[in-house]
Amino acid sequence: MKKAVFVLLFLCAGPAISDGDMLERILGGAEQSPVTRAKFEQTKYMSSLKRPLVLSGRLTFSRRDGILWIIDKPYRMTYILSESRIVEIGSDGTARARGQSDLPGLTQISRVFRAMLAADSNALKDYFDVKDINENAGVWEIMLIPRQAQLAQFISGMRLSGARFVDAIEIGETNGDRSTIRFIGAQGDAAPNLEEQKFFHGEFSEKP
Amino acid sequence: MSVLRWRALLWLTFAFFVIGCGLVQFSRGVALQTDLMALLPPTERNPLAERVIEKLAEVNGNRAVFLVGASNPEVTGKAVRLFAERLRESGVFRRLVAEMPKFDPDQITKTYAGYRFGLLSENDRSAFRSKENDLKERLLRKLHAPFRLGAMFSIEDDPFGLLDSWFSGLPLKDIKLEPEDGLLVARADGRVWGFIFGELSVTAYDSDFQERVVREVTRAENELRTHFEDAGVLRSGAVFYASAARTEAKSEMDFIGTVSTLCIVLLVYLVFRSFLPITLGLLSVGFGVLAAAVLSVSVFGEIHLITLVFGASLIGDTIDYPIQYLSARLGAGKAWDPLSGLRRIAPGLTMALLVGILGYGVLVFLPFPALLQIAAFSITGLSVTWITVLTLLPFFLRSPDSRGANSVISFLQGGLIWFQVKTGKKKCAAVAGALVVFALPGCFSIKWNDEVSLLISRSPDLMRQESRIRDLTGYSGGSQFFLVEGKTPEEVLINEENLSAKLAEMAAQGVIAGFRGISSFVPSRERQMRNRLFWERNIFSDREALRRVLSGTGLHEHVANALIEDFDASKNRFLHVSHWLKAPFSFPYRHLWVGETRHGFASIVLLRDIRDFGRLAALGEGLEGVTFVDKVGSVSRLFRSYREMGCSWLFYAVCLICIVLSARYGCLQAICLLSPALLSMALSMALxxxxxxxxxxxxxxxxxxxxxAAVNYAIFMREGGVKVAATLAGVLLSAITDLLSFGLLSFSSTPALSGFGLTLLLGIGASIVLTPGVLVFCRQVES
Known part of the structure; x- marks a missing residue:
């Protein structure tokens, strides 16, 4: 409730308070635990697909180590994204690592993705302008549009919504494709578990 | 009297001529050469390589790069814009780029999409297993990625990610800057750095302009600091190096010039106790140096910094001639006659001049432009001072100097007479023998250094800034590269691909960190055809399987149809260098394509972080149309070969001087006159x-x-003896002034000059101590 009052105050205060400041206030309420685990369901709407592609799996987001993205259905596929490299483990179990040197811009993508999952208002502000922002009883929704040409090349806009955690992200691409990710059962934790640590430190087995 | 007047008039005419020339030249402004690379001789066997080096140096020479940093991106953005605005207002830059034009990564993918079936990474070529499963696996990876990884080809254009992986192999990644908020940005240690690139409106080697650039940049930097406390600027560019080198050289020249002039004035006064000798001495030297500068400018069109610094030390060398004449006058006392006095010292002076010309003349035969200038400068300075002493001085020194020698000289004279009486030939020979024994082990433990940095001293502060910029941006401007030539552009690309294959191996072994060449962006037609064949065999041969894989993963039928249609339609379509050069994104890499040359076409391949030059040089020898160009390395090799040659020249010079001396003094005495010089050389090497x-x-x-110099002292001593205290004072004075000016040269920041100075300091110091030995052998004791 307290937060809602703040929001009202800000709205009354007029243009002196920027959307950026508000973003900070709202997202300041999102939980900031070192590790967050959740299940996810991603739906990709692509013009080249006959029907939307639905992927489901689980995700571990560690502020220190990066993102572990494990798709279980329809095929087992694992992506480990850290600041400087991305490792893909395919359905056949083969791992392929690519660093910043293979993928120009990887650092930036990694930073954006982490900012979204962490609901890190500062990092988000570096890359996006707030187009619209709503908050009601601790449940918020933010519309973002990219500030930088490089991101604007393929992202037309993003919608983040949540309460204690980010609950859903919708990403619109410039070519008309879009993708929604829903997070279910998010839980905070102090540190990654043993299995996750293995992934983050590259000690994964070659077999799925 | 009239002879003296005629001589003086002759000098005056000559002086008017020189001063006239000087006025004409200097009114047009003296071209001061501050380009450090201009010191280096042409070294490449391949003339095209030399031209390419020049072209690259020219392009780099007119560039300046800045990084403006702050601890948060917003401040960086504002700081970069303010800094760029100030620099733009200053007008010293023809072009200043801070804000990047909207860069469209899709533009790259669009350019390549039409030629995509001719492209393939080497990795995929070997790893591809051509199975339906493999294709499916690749498609799933691309389709399931939770996020789009930067500039990727669309699923329709590149369902299997083969183009993505070719694209990620492009050397675009060397550059660590990322576009952000309209700027190019690098992040490190919690700071955000914005990149600014400028092209100077005038050449970087114009002295006045250099000063203006440095002043404007410093002003912009100061203003930036008042607005943003936290902001910092890193700068790099030939203009800053040149300006720093000029300031350094100027202060060295001022230091050497002032200190040696002051000391000479003091010493001359101490010995002659009158202002006329000081005035005449400085006049002779000043006129000599002026004439040397005038000649250098008229012959070379410019004066190099290093010549000026060396020229300042010439003062101590040329003062010897007037001193000899002045001391002759002092010694003659009342019996002084200017012409007969001149006649007495003229042979010694001329000998000294000849020896000086021989010594500096050796520099003429070295292929270093700067040394040629130093030689011309020194020989002119010495000759003109000699002329002044012979023509002008007698006119002003008509009256005798009757005060005789003062106590300082009498004391030294006493010492030398004592030395001459007490020491015999045996003792001297024993001392010489002992010195040889002492010197030999030292001479054999000498280490050699042939690095280019000897001639080029760069400001350490600027080097630090440059290396920081290199670390932050990933740009590197090495002077090593491969030059690739061919009769046609296609041949160049083929040759470059052969080279790239080897370089990739070397990069894997850590010999180099990476390389950049045009064939990475544009494969040769031959390779494009081979790649197309690969696509044909592995992906398009079984079109049913292809359709099955694509629709099996949920893609529309039209995706497969369009892919197949595109493949068939692009049968005779190949990417050509000209297409690539026209694409806007190729701008930062266009210098890799040298273009049309006299023998065909050429390109260059730039290298990063070379750790083993030998292997790269060997690589260049074994490949068709490929030359390894290593300017720094080849100059070092040149230094080495001339150093080795220098040692044998030294031997020939000794022989030559011995012959010249024998003609006047006879063989045995010539050897006696030479031995202090030889011992001094051995001693300074040993040290x-x-x-x-x-x-x-x-x-x-x-x-x-x-x-x-040592032979000069021996000649002066041999000619003058110790009887005439004034002559002795002259010899000592000469030695001290030489010691002084060369000693000062050893403080120079240019290693070549300071090494020069130190050797002379040690060698001349030793020869001063050893020369009295000449008296024992060459002259009978005069009681």
Whole structure:
């Protein structure tokens, strides 16, 4: 409730308070635990697909180590994204690592993705302008549009919504494709578990 | 009297001529050469390589790069814009780029999409297993990625990610800057750095302009600090190096010039106790140096910094001639006659001049433009001072100097007479023998150094800033590269691909960190055809399987149809260098394509972080149309070969001087006159050996001057003896002024000059101590 009052105050205060400041206030309420685990369901709407592609799996987001993205259905596929490299483990179990040197811009993508999952208002502000922002009883929704040409090349806009955690992200691409990710059962934790640590430190087995 | 007047008039005419020339030249402004690379000789066997080096140097020379940093991106953005605005207002830059034009990564993918079936990464070529499963796996990876990884080809254009992986192999990644908020940005250690690139409106080697650029940049930097406390600026560019080198050289020149002039004035006054000798001495030297500068400018069109610094030390060398004449006058007392006095010292002076010309003349035969200038400068300075002493001085020194020698000289004279009486030939020979025994082990432990940095001293502060910029941006401007030539553009690309394959191996072994060449962006037609064949065999041969894989993963039928249609339609379509050069994104890499040359076409391949030059040079020898160009390396090799040659020249010079001396003094006496010089040379080399200071080509060259100076002293001593205290004072004075000016040269920040100075200091110091030995052998004791 307290937060809602703040929001009202800000709205009354007029243009002196920027959307950026508000973003900070709202997202300041999102939980900031070192590790967050959740299940996810991603739906990709692509013009080249006959029907939307639905992927489901689980995700571990560690502020220190990066993102572990494990798709279980329809095929087992694992992506480990850290600041400087991305490792893909395919359905056949083969791992392929690519660093910043293979993928120009990887650092930036990694930073954006982490900012979204962490609901890190500062990092988000570096890359996006707030187009619209709503908050009601601790449940918020933010519309973002990219500030930088490089991101604007393929992202037309993003919608983040949540309460204690980010609950859903919708990403619109410039070519008309879009993708929604829903997070279910998010839980905070102090540190990654043993299995996750293995992934983050590259000690994964070659077999799925 | 009239003879004296005629001579003086002759000098005056000559002086008017020189001063007239000087006025004409200097009114047009003296071209001061501050380009450090201009010191280096042409070294490449391949003339095209030399031209390409020049072209690259020219392009780099007119560029300046800045990084403006702050601890948060917003401040960086504002700071970069303010800094760029100030620099733009200053007008010193023809072009200043801070904000990047909207860069469209899709533009790259669009350019390549039409030629995509001719492209393939080497990795995929070997790893591809051509199975339906493999294709499916690749498609799933691309389709399931939770996020789009930067500039990727669309699923329709590149369902299997083969183009993505070819694209990620492009050397775009060397550059660590990322576009952000309209700027190019690098992040490190919690700071955000914005990139600014400028092209100077005038050449970087114009002295006045240099000063203006540095002033404007410093002003912009100061203003930036008042607005943003936290902001910092890193700068890099030839203009800053040149300006720093000029300031350094100027202060060195001022220091050497002022200190040696002051000391000379003091010493001359101490010996002659009158202002006329000081005035005449400075006039002779000043006129000599002026004439040398005028000649250098008229012959070379410019004066190099290094010549000026060296020229300042010439003052101490040329003052010897007037001193000889002045001391002759002092010695003659009341019986002084200016012409007969001149006649007495003229042979000695001329001998000294000849030896000086021989010594500096050796520099003429070295292919270093700067040394040629130093030689011309020195020889002119010495000759003109000699002329002044012979023509002008007698006119002003008509009246005798009757005060005789003062106590300082009498004391030294007493010492030398005592030395002459007490020491015999045996003792002297024993001392000489002992010195040889002492010197030999030192001479054999000498280490050698042949690095280019000897001639080029760069400001350490600027080098630090440059290396920081290199770390932050990933740009590197090495002087090593491969030049690739061919009759046609296609041949160039084929040759470059052969080279790239080897370079990739070397990069894997850590010999180099990476390389950049045009064939990475544009494969040769031959390779494009081979790649197309690969696509044909592995992906399009079984079109049913292809359709099955694509629709099996949920893609529309039209995706497969369009892919197949595109493949068939692009049968005779190949990417050509000209297409690539026209695409806007190729802009930062266009210098890799040299273009049309006299023999065909050429390109260059730039290398990053070379760790083993030998292997790269060997690589260049074994490949068709490929030359490894290593300017720094080839100059070092040149230094080495001339250093080795220098040692044998030294031997020939000794022989030559011996012949010249024998003609006047006879063979035995000539050897006696030479031996202090030889011992001094051996001693100074030995000291370098014992101190562990590596010797260079320049030390060898300065040994040549030690030889000349030491022989001069021996000649002066032999001619004057110790009887006439004034002559002795002259010899000592000459030695001290030489010691002084060369000693000062050893403070220079240019290693070549300071090495020069130190060798001369040691060598001449030793020869001063050893020369009295000449008296024992060459002259009978005069009681």
């Amino acid at each position: 370098f050996g014992y101190m562990g200071i590596p010797m260079t080509l320049f030390n060898i060259l300065s040994l040549m001057l030690v030889l000349c």
